[in-house]
Amino acid sequence: MKPLKRFFFERPTLKVAPELLGKTLVLRQSRQKQRLGIIVEVEAYTKDDPACHAARGKTPRNEVMFGPGGFSYVYFIYGMYHCLNFVTEKKETPGAVLIRALEIPDKDPKVASGPGKLCRYLKVTKDHNAIDCCNENSPLIVTNNSLLKNKKATIIQTTRIGISQAVEHPWRWYIDESNSVSKKNSYK
DNA sequence: GACCGGATCCGT
DNA sequence: CGGATCCGGTCT
Numbered sequence: 001m002k003p004l005k006r007f008f009f010e011r012p013t014l015k016v017a018p019e020l021l022g023k024t025l026v027l028r029q030s031r032q033k034q035r036l037g038i039i040v041e042v043e044a045y046t047k048d049d050p051a052c053h054a055a056r057g058k059t060p061r062n063e064v065m066f067g068p069g070g071f072s073y074v075y076f077i078y079g080m081y082h083c084l085n086f087v088t089e090k091k092e093t094p095g096a097v098l099i100r101a102l103e104i105p106d107k108d109p110k111v112a113s114g115p116g117k118l119c120r121y122l123k124v125t126k127d128h129n130a131i132d133c134c135n136e137n138s139p140l141i142v143t144n145n146s147l148l149k150n151k152k153a154t155i156i157q158t159t160r161i162g163i164s165q166a167v168e169h170p171w172r173w174y175i176d177e178s179n180s181v182s183k184k185n186s187y188k
Numbered sequence: 189g190a191c192c193g194g195a196t197c198c199g200t
Numbered sequence: 201c202g203g204a205t206c207c208g209g210t211c212t
Contacts, residue, residue, distance in 0.1 A: 043195070051195070063209060078196050079205030085195085098195055131193045161193050182196095 001026060003141035006134045008105030013088040013095035016069075017044040018155055019172040020086070020097055022148045028139045035122055037112055038147050039101030041174040041181045043160045045096050047089070052166035054094030058106040063130075065094040074119070074126055081116030084124050086133065088144070100161070101174070101182050105147060109179035117182075126144050152177055158185060 002064045004023070009016060020039050028034045045052035053075065064073050073085040073096050074144055085096035102112035104121070112118035119125070124140075131140050154176040159167060161183060174181040 045195075053195080056209085059209070076193085076207060079194095080198060081196050081206070097197095100195085114196070120197095159196060160195075164194085 001143045003134050004093040006070045009088050010090045013044045013046045016088045017042045017097045021175055022146045022153055024143045024145055024147055026141050037104045040103050040178040041097040041101035043100055044171040049092050065096055067091055072128055072131045072140055074129040074134055082119040082124055083115040084119055100181050103178050110138040113180045114182040
């Protein structure tokens with residue numbers, strides 16, 4: 001399985017985010033073991049976006065967001081959860097797509113239906129921060145091989161979840177047919 | 189060194 | 201809707 005290339009990620013965050021829907025996230029846990037999931041819900045966080053961790057400049061935590069696209073950004077939240085993002089835009093322009101839900105083949109549709117839940121299921125931790133996901137040998141990649149290929153996928157665009165600033169931006173997207181989406185509600 | 193709020197989840 | 205639980209950012 002080939003990872004998505006750097007140029008896919010090094011584009012405007014609002015374009016990259018919905019295009020990640022339906023693609024397959026692969027976490028290689030050892031030489032033999034890997035876990036995969038279909039991305040069914042994402043959120044975009046952009047430069048000049050008050051809800052973005054990079055909005056107030058570079059810090060040790062968000063540093064990777066200022067680097068090249070295609071790297072992972074993993075942070076710890078609420079004392080017990082991790083959240084997984086992919087860095088977007090070219091070097092020096094911060095931006096990221098939060099992966100909010102995965103559909104795991106042959107599993108309970110709810111095991112990875114939320115940003116904290118999917119990291120818990122995949123055992124993603126801060127050790128997975130700042131991985132170059134465009135590298136062939138990366139333990140974490142996104143591939144174009146969609147496991148959804150024969151299914152209908154209606155993409156819904158709506159507002160983001162859990163933030164207190166810039167709540168009006170409709171920068172969350174999900175696949176309406178999936179039972180693994182964390183929360184469905186149409187943007188009006 | 190202290191304070192405080194958070195890109196969550198779960199049970200009520 | 202509240203509690204769990206702790207790190208990172210900010211200010212002193």
